[in-house]
Amino acid sequence: MNLPQYPLLASNDFKQFDFISEGPNGRILKTVLFTPIEPGLYNLGFGDRDPETGDIDDLAVSNNGDTATILATVALAVMEFTIHFPQAWVYAKGSTPARTRLYQRGIRQNWSQIELFFYVRGFASGRWRKFDASGNYEAFLVVRN
C-alpha cells in the first residue's frame, strides 16, 4: 500500500512486529502479535506495549494523530506475516466496536489494493460473508489469495 508506514521490527519467527508511533504525545511503542488459535488460524492482536513488562494494552488510546499511518503499518505486518505463513487465516476483531469500525474503514479505503492480495471475509448478522465495502462487520478473516 502506498501509505506512510512506520518501520517495523519483526521477531525472527514473524509472529511479533513492533514499531514506534511518533506524534504530539511522544514516541509510543506499539506491537502487533499473531497468536495461534488452531493450526492455520491466527488471532491478530494489537496495542501499546509497556516496555518494562512487555504487556500489550489493546485498550490504550494514544491520540498521537497518526491513525492512518498506524493502520498502514499494521497492514504491513499482516503482509509480512502472510508471506511467511501463506496458508494462514488471520482473524481480526477490534478490542472495542469503535476499533472494529476503524479496521473496517481501513479495509474499505484500501480495498482496491487489499483485494489483490487477500481473500477477506466479514462476520455480520450471524455468518461470514465475502467482504463488501458497503457492509458493516463485527470481525474479519483474511487469507492470502
Next chain:
Amino acid sequence: MKAQPIRAKKLVHSHHPGVIVVENLPKAKPSPGMQARIEAANNFLLENLPEDWAFLEEKDRQSKD
C-alpha cells in the same frame, strides 16, 4: 506511555523494505485484559467458523502435495 528504544543484536532477512527482522526482539505478551478478550474472540470464532473453512484445508493440502 513513552516507549524506550528497542535494542537489537542482529538483523536478518525480511521481505518488505521497512521490515527489519530482529533476532532478540523483546518478547511481548497480551495484558491480562487483552488475553481475556483474545480468548473470548477465539471462542467466538471457533463457534462460528466460516462455511468455506474447507478452503483453508484444501489450500493447506495442496501446499503439502
